[in-house]
Amino acid sequence: MPFWYQPTLWWTWFLFPLSLLMRGINAVRYFCYRNKWLKSYQSTLPVVVVGNISVGGNGKTPFVISLCEILIEEGYKPGVISRGYGGKSLHYPLLVESSTTGKEAGDEPVLIHKRLNIPVVVDPVRANAAAYLADHCDVDVIITDDGLQHYALQRDIEIVVVDGKRRYGNQHIMPMGPLREPLSRLKTVDYIINNGEVHHDEFTMLLTPSDCKRVDGELAVLSDTNVNACAAIGYPRRFFDTLKTQNFTLNKQVSFADHHAYTENDFKQFESTRPLIMTEKDAVKCTAFAQQNWWYLPIDGNLPRSFIQPFLEQLKQIKESKC
Incomplete structure (x- = not known):
C-alpha cells in the first residue's frame, strides 16, 4: 500500500483498531509459543530463519542464496524450506526438482533450487518441511526463506532483512502500516541485514546485478539498451531503478502483483x-x-565479513551442541 510509506495520514487512524487487534493476536501467539503453551517442532539440525517484520519485497531471497553459497564454501550442506507462495502442489511436503514448476512450488523455491542445486522443500506448514528435509535429505543446516512469524517451527538463529530505502514505512502494524510485528521485535533477533543502505548498528547487504x-x-x-521491463515482486520500483543504473532506457515498464502467475x-x-x-524470479515462471x-537480470547479494564471521561462529556452536 503506497500510503504505508508516507507520513501517517489522518484517515488511516480509522484502521488503528484493526492494527491494535493484529498486534494483540501476534503478541499472544508469540507468548504462547515461547512459553511452550502451543506445540512447536524442534529439529535436530540447526534452523536459521531469514524473514522480516514488514510486508513486501525486502531482499530475503538474494540473501538466502548468498548465505547458502557461503555455507557451501565453508563445508556445510544447507537445505532450504519455504511456504511456496504463489504455488499449489497436489501433495506436501514437495521436494523441488529440476522439473518442478513455479505453479507447483512457487517462484522463489524454484529459483533457489535452480541457482544452488541444493535440497529445497515446500510446505505451507514450515515445520513439516523442516522435518522432511532433516529426515530425507543430506543436509546439516536448515535455512527457511521467510517464516519469522511461523513460531510452530523452533529456530536457533533469526535474521531479519530490511529494505534500506523504505525501511519500516510509517511504523504502524497492518493494515494501518506495513509491519507484521512491532519494531520492538527487532530487539529479540540475532542479526539485522540492511538491504542497500548503510544504517548504524546494522549489517549491510549490497545487491550486484x-x-x-x-x-x-x-x-x-x-x-540493445532500449528495452521494456516487467516485474512481479514486492517492490518493483527497485528492479526498474536497478535497470536504469545499468544504463538501460525503459520504454515501457509494467508491475504485476507479487508472485503473479504469468500467462x-x-x-x-x-x-x-x-x-x-x-527479474530472475519472474523468469522461472516464463x-x-x-x-x-x-x-532476466540476475542479482547477487554481497554480505559483509563483519556479519559472516560471527554468524559462522554462532552456527558452529549450535551445531556442536546438537550433536
Missing part, C-alpha cells in the same frame, strides 16, 4: 521486436513460453 541472460536458457549477449496473454501489451527484461528477446 550480473549480465542479462535469456529466459529460454540460450546463451547470448544483450546489446502468455500478460505479454501481448509489449512490442514483440523490443527486448523485454524481467521459460515454457519465453520468446527469444526475453531476458
Whole structure:
C-alpha cells in the first residue's frame, strides 16, 4: 500500500483498531509459543530463519542464496524450506526438482533450487518441511526463506532483512502500516541485514546485478539498451531503478502483483521486436513460453565479513551442541 510509506495520514487512524487487534493476536501467539503453551517442532539440525517484520519485497531471497553459497564454501550442506507462495502442489511436503514448476512450488523455491542445486522443500506448514528435509535429505543446516512469524517451527538463529530505502514505512502494524510485528521485535533477533543502505548498528547487504541472460536458457549477449521491463515482486520500483543504473532506457515498464502467475496473454501489451527484461524470479515462471528477446537480470547479494564471521561462529556452536 503506497500510503504505508508516507507520513501517517489522518484517515488511516480509522484502521488503528484493526492494527491494535493484529498486534494483540501476534503478541499472544508469540507468548504462547515461547512459553511452550502451543506445540512447536524442534529439529535436530540447526534452523536459521531469514524473514522480516514488514510486508513486501525486502531482499530475503538474494540473501538466502548468498548465505547458502557461503555455507557451501565453508563445508556445510544447507537445505532450504519455504511456504511456496504463489504455488499449489497436489501433495506436501514437495521436494523441488529440476522439473518442478513455479505453479507447483512457487517462484522463489524454484529459483533457489535452480541457482544452488541444493535440497529445497515446500510446505505451507514450515515445520513439516523442516522435518522432511532433516529426515530425507543430506543436509546439516536448515535455512527457511521467510517464516519469522511461523513460531510452530523452533529456530536457533533469526535474521531479519530490511529494505534500506523504505525501511519500516510509517511504523504502524497492518493494515494501518506495513509491519507484521512491532519494531520492538527487532530487539529479540540475532542479526539485522540492511538491504542497500548503510544504517548504524546494522549489517549491510549490497545487491550486484550480473549480465542479462535469456529466459529460454540460450546463451547470448544483450546489446540493445532500449528495452521494456516487467516485474512481479514486492517492490518493483527497485528492479526498474536497478535497470536504469545499468544504463538501460525503459520504454515501457509494467508491475504485476507479487508472485503473479504469468500467462502468455500478460505479454501481448509489449512490442514483440523490443527486448523485454524481467527479474530472475519472474523468469522461472516464463521459460515454457519465453520468446527469444526475453531476458532476466540476475542479482547477487554481497554480505559483509563483519556479519559472516560471527554468524559462522554462532552456527558452529549450535551445531556442536546438537550433536
